[in-house]
Amino acid sequence: MTITTLCYIENNGKYLMLHRIKKHNDINEGKWIGVGGHAEGQESPEECLLREVKEETGLTLTSYKLRGLVTFISDKCEPELMCVFTANEYIGELTECNEGELYWIDKAVVPTLPTWEGDRVFLDLLLSGDERFFSLKLQYEGEKLVDKQVNLY
Numbered sequence: 001m002t003i004t005t006l007c008y009i010e011n012n013g014k015y016l017m018l019h020r021i022k023k024h025n026d027i028n029e030g031k032w033i034g035v036g037g038h039a040e041g042q043e044s045p046e047e048c049l050l051r052e053v054k055e056e057t058g059l060t061l062t063s064y065k066l067r068g069l070v071t072f073i074s075d076k077c078e079p080e081l082m083c084v085f086t087a088n089e090y091i092g093e094l095t096e097c098n099e100g101e102l103y104w105i106d107k108a109v110v111p112t113l114p115t116w117e118g119d120r121v122f123l124d125l126l127l128s129g130d131e132r133f134f135s136l137k138l139q140y141e142g143e144k145l146v147d148k149q150v151n152l153y
Contacts, residue, residue, distance in 0.1 A: 004081070030114060059091070068084045074140040074141075
């Protein structure tokens with residue numbers, strides 16, 4: 001199972017969103033997602049988070065929180081365990097990302113963006129203000145979400 005991270009960085013009621021439009025053969029092509037990626041070697045989720053955010057945005061996180069775990073099952077790729085974080089403090093200046101375009105998007109608009117169907121499940125939890133830790137299992141056939149399990153703690 002692959003370990004990944006995803007982070008929603010917040011500033012002034014907006015999330016930093018990545019519009020995936022630059023990478024060829026990108027499973028996320030055209031979609032809007034948070035920033036993050038695959039853990040390398042013996043990285044912990046936190047080490048992966050900090051490295052990926054720095055690589056994709058130029059920002060160094062100084063305050064972040066693990067909000068939940070998402071288990072992705074798909075007929076198109078290897079199972080994935082994604083650690084979802086939010087962050088509200090950072091240093092540095094936003095830089096260009098080689099995977100897409102970065103935009104600060106009002107949190108009220110985020111649910112209207114083209115995303116994976118399953119992303120809406122955890123985005124709704126994050127945007128609701130519910131601070132409980134969540135664990136989701138999302139099962140896809142192609143791009144269609146065929147099953148979901150939601151646990152709140």
